[in-house]
Amino acid sequence: MRFYRVAILLLISTASVAQTQSFRLPLEIPPAFSGTFGEIRSDHFHSGVDLRTMGKVGFNVFAIEKGFVSRIKVSPVGFGKAIYIDHPNGKTSVYAHLDRFTGKIAEYAENAQYQKPSFEIELFPNPGELPVNKGDIIAISGNSGSSGGPHLHLEIRETVSQHILDPFEFFNEWRQTDIYPPVINRLLVFEIDSLSYLLNSLTYKAYETIKRGSDFTLPFPVNASGKVGLALYYYDTVNPNSFRAGIKKAEMKINGIKTFTFQVDKFSFLETRYANGFNGITDNGWSGYKAIRLWTYPNNKFSGITHVIDHGIIDVAKDSTYIVDIRVWDHSGNSSKLTFKILGVENKAIAERMPNLPLFKWNAENTYKTRSYMVRLPENALFHDILFQMSESQPDNFPYPIVTVHNSKTKLFKKFTLEYNTSNIAENLLGKLYIAKINGKGFTYVGSEPAKNSIKAICNSFGKYTVMIDTIAPSIIAQNLIPNAKITSQSSISFKLIDNTGIKTYNGYIDGKWVLFEWDPKTGILLHNLNPKRTKRGQWHSLKIVVTDMLNNNSEYSTKFYW
Ligand SMILES: [Zn+2]
Structure with a gap:
C-alpha cells in the first residue's frame, strides 16, 4: 500500500x-x-x-x-x-x-x-x-x-x-x-520620522551580517526608537559563470507576524515604473550588491507587494523587543534567512521646525512656478507626500537660467512637464531652443515642444535642467568610403554621425532610391550592407545621406562609388 x-x-x-x-x-x-x-x-x-x-x-x-x-x-x-x-x-x-x-x-x-x-x-x-x-x-x-x-x-x-x-x-x-542561496550582506535601518520623510532625506544605520550555519544574523541587537524601515544589501548567484543577480521573493516577519512580502511572479508593463518606489534612498549598485527595501510608500501599488502591515514600517516602542525574521528566495527556490532583535530605546529626537515649503500631495496634481520655469506633476506622479523645493539661478557661463527641480533622490512613478517661458526670446531662435537635463558636466536633450509663449519637455526625473540653443547641423563622417572611389571588395558602407542633441531622422539613397541604413546611437554608426540584389555589381553609383537632429538642423553628404 x-x-x-x-x-x-x-x-x-x-x-x-x-x-x-x-x-x-x-x-x-x-x-x-x-x-x-x-x-x-x-x-x-x-x-x-x-x-x-x-x-x-x-x-x-x-x-x-x-x-x-x-x-x-x-x-x-x-x-x-x-x-x-x-x-x-x-x-x-x-x-x-x-x-x-x-x-x-x-x-x-x-x-x-x-x-x-x-x-x-x-x-x-x-x-x-x-x-x-x-x-x-x-x-x-x-x-x-x-x-x-x-x-x-x-x-x-x-x-x-x-x-x-x-x-x-x-x-x-x-x-x-542553481545550488547557491542568496547572500545577505548588510542590514540598513532607516529612521522614518515625518520631516526627513517629507524632505526625502532619510538617514540610516548599516549593520554587517554574520553567518551562523546556513543563516545570517547580527552580532548584537539593533537599538532603535520610533518608526523604522528596513532594507538589505544582498546578491544571488545562479551559477559560477553568472554575474550577481536579484531575488524573486523577500518576506519579513515581526514577532512571528508577516508584515511585508515582495514577490515577482508576474507583472504588467503598466506597473513597471513602481520599481522606482524601491529606488532612490539606497545605492542599488553599491560594490556589486543589490538592495531590496522591506517597506513601501502609499503610492507603490505594485502587485508583487503583499501582506503589508503599516507599509512595512515598524513603530518601535521604548523597552519593547521585536524579533525580526527576514527570508529571501532566489529564482530557483534557494533561500536565506536573517534573524535579529530590535530593542526599543528612548527617543532622543528633537522637535524640528517645519520649513516653509509647499506640501505636494502624492494623490493630487501639483504645479509650481519660478521666474521663467513651471512644473506640472500629474496626480500619482509622486510615491508619497513631499515638501517640494524648486529654485532658479543664472550662472555666467550659461545662456539661460538653470532650474533645480526638487531632488534627484526623489523618484517618480509618472513623468512631469517642465515649461520655459519664451516671451523674451528673439523670434529667429524660437525653433532652436530646447530643454536639457544637466548630468554632471554634460547635457542631454529632453524636449523642445512649442507651447503658448513657452517650450515644454516631458521629464522622467527630478534634478537640474536648463535651456540650450542648437543651430548646428549633425556631422556626417565617412568611415570606409573615400569620395569617388572603387570599393568592390567592401560589403558595407558606414558613417559616423555626431550631434549635440541627437539624430532624429537618417535616410540614405543609392542612385536616387532609398536604401536601408541601420542606425545605432550607442556607437554613432550609420551602416548599409551592400546587397547585389538591390545594388548592381560592376558599375558606378550615386550615394546621398540626409540626416536631421532634434531641432531639425539638416545635413547632407553626397558622393559616387564604384562597386
Ligand atoms: Zn534584459
Whole structure:
C-alpha cells in the first residue's frame, strides 16, 4: 500500500515537471546570466533574463518551442531588433537585442523596411505567415538597441494579457544547477520620522551580517526608537559563470507576524515604473550588491507587494523587543534567512521646525512656478507626500537660467512637464531652443515642444535642467568610403554621425532610391550592407545621406562609388 502511494506521488511530480520542461534553451552555449527577472532597475522591473554570450555577438538563437512569429520590432533604442513568438501553450517568447534576423524572418522584415521605407518597423505577422518549429534558428545574438554589452534578453509572456512571467519557471535546467542561496550582506535601518520623510532625506544605520550555519544574523541587537524601515544589501548567484543577480521573493516577519512580502511572479508593463518606489534612498549598485527595501510608500501599488502591515514600517516602542525574521528566495527556490532583535530605546529626537515649503500631495496634481520655469506633476506622479523645493539661478557661463527641480533622490512613478517661458526670446531662435537635463558636466536633450509663449519637455526625473540653443547641423563622417572611389571588395558602407542633441531622422539613397541604413546611437554608426540584389555589381553609383537632429538642423553628404 505504502509503495503505491509513493509511486503515485512520483508520477504526479514528474508530470508537473514535464510540463514546465517543454521549452528548449534559446542558446547552445552554457547558461550564464547577467540579469534575472524582476530586478529593480531605474524606471522598470527587469522583464526577462539576460543571458550572457561570452562578451561577443554572433551566436545562433533558437525558438524555444513551436509557434508563429507574432511580432517583429526594429528600433535603434529599447530592445533593438526583437522577435516575439506565440506558442500553442498560451505563452509568448521574446528575444531581444538581436544582431540580425535569419531566414524567412530576415526577408520578411527587410521587405517591410523597404516598403515603409524605414529602419524602424513594428510588424504583426498573421499566424500562417511565419511559422516556426522548436529549435529553428530565428536570429543571431547581438547588442542592438539600448543594450550595455552583447547578451540575449529572453522574456516569457502570457499571450492574452502580455503579462510578463519569470523565465526560470520554464527552464528546469537553470534551476537544477542553481545550488547557491542568496547572500545577505548588510542590514540598513532607516529612521522614518515625518520631516526627513517629507524632505526625502532619510538617514540610516548599516549593520554587517554574520553567518551562523546556513543563516545570517547580527552580532548584537539593533537599538532603535520610533518608526523604522528596513532594507538589505544582498546578491544571488545562479551559477559560477553568472554575474550577481536579484531575488524573486523577500518576506519579513515581526514577532512571528508577516508584515511585508515582495514577490515577482508576474507583472504588467503598466506597473513597471513602481520599481522606482524601491529606488532612490539606497545605492542599488553599491560594490556589486543589490538592495531590496522591506517597506513601501502609499503610492507603490505594485502587485508583487503583499501582506503589508503599516507599509512595512515598524513603530518601535521604548523597552519593547521585536524579533525580526527576514527570508529571501532566489529564482530557483534557494533561500536565506536573517534573524535579529530590535530593542526599543528612548527617543532622543528633537522637535524640528517645519520649513516653509509647499506640501505636494502624492494623490493630487501639483504645479509650481519660478521666474521663467513651471512644473506640472500629474496626480500619482509622486510615491508619497513631499515638501517640494524648486529654485532658479543664472550662472555666467550659461545662456539661460538653470532650474533645480526638487531632488534627484526623489523618484517618480509618472513623468512631469517642465515649461520655459519664451516671451523674451528673439523670434529667429524660437525653433532652436530646447530643454536639457544637466548630468554632471554634460547635457542631454529632453524636449523642445512649442507651447503658448513657452517650450515644454516631458521629464522622467527630478534634478537640474536648463535651456540650450542648437543651430548646428549633425556631422556626417565617412568611415570606409573615400569620395569617388572603387570599393568592390567592401560589403558595407558606414558613417559616423555626431550631434549635440541627437539624430532624429537618417535616410540614405543609392542612385536616387532609398536604401536601408541601420542606425545605432550607442556607437554613432550609420551602416548599409551592400546587397547585389538591390545594388548592381560592376558599375558606378550615386550615394546621398540626409540626416536631421532634434531641432531639425539638416545635413547632407553626397558622393559616387564604384562597386
Ligand atoms: Zn534584459
